Amino acid sequence: MTRTNLLLLSNSTQHGRGYLAHALDTVTGFLPERARLAFVPYALADHDAYTAKVRDALAPCGIDVRGVHEDGAPLSSLAQADAVFVGGGNSFRLLSALYRTGLRDALRDAVRAGLPYMGASAGTNMAAPTLRTTNDMPIVQPPSFACLGLVPFQINPHFLDPDPASTHKGETREERLTEFLEENDVPVLGLREGSWLRVQEDRATLGGENPARLFTRGTRPRELPTGSDASELLTAQAHFDTVATHA
Incomplete structure (x- = not known):
């Protein structure tokens, strides 16, 4: 039986505020007291x-942060932790490193066994089945696009609405996600800046400052207000184009 406990942030830094400051109460409420993170x-x-x-950012809250790279034994560092935080940046570089260090499987197994998992941006992408809805440039090539699969749906952190005043003629974020759904039948949750998803076993709840936008094949995108129960997504049946998703 899995005991999933997730906090998936769209972003770690909000405009005009310090690192994690916009979500600090939620973060400290999620992490165990005096956690080894x-x-x-x-x-x-x-x-x-x-x-x-x-x-x-977290030491003043009594959280003991230890980088998994610091002692040269990332698997051991993970095994000794009370919770894990996977930070943002480039999702391709992150996933490649997870495979290289063995953390991809170790993280998946530990979180399914109950280890609290917090992600931000790229770290939130890792919770999805695949890397296919990231915004990032593929600066490296991971062995597979398969991520941790902690949730059965895709996530698009930093989701941006179209700017009606823009003269840019490239695809909007919504158009790109629609293209994804033309090839893959799996819901995509667009998390705007300042928002997050909290998952506790079979319950998922949206939090933060902005509503999310949900994309599903064959239907118009719909808004999910802050506080919405998104638990239906946890029972999604994902159907992917099979290229580069196996691991």
Whole structure:
């Protein structure tokens, strides 16, 4: 039996506020008291600086942040933690590192066994079945697009609405997600800045400052206000084009 406990943030930094400041009450309420938090910094190149940034933000709250890279044994660091936080950055670089270090399988198994998982941006992408709805440039090529599969639907962090005043003629985010649904039959939850999804076993609830936008094949996108019960997504049946999703 899985005991999924997730906090999936669209972003870690809100305009005009410090790192995690916009969600700090939710973050500290999610993490166990005086938690030993394993931080996964692989989405950025400077792991030490990234870990220090997270430590500075959470240490005043009594959270002991330890980068999984710091002792050269990421699997051991994860095993000793009370919770894990996978930070944002480039999702392709992050997933490639998870495969390389063995953390992809270790994280999936630990979270399914009850380890609290917090993700932001790229870290939130990792909770989905695949990498296919990230906004990021593929600066490296991971062995597979298969992520952790902690939820059965896709997520698009940093979801942006079309700007009617823009003269840019490239695809909008909504158009790109519609293209995804032309090839794959699985819901996509667009999380706007300042929003997050809280998952506790068979219940999912939207939180934060902005509504989410839900995309499903064959229907118009719909708005999900903050506070909405999104538990129906946890029973989604995903049907992907099979190329590069196996692991």
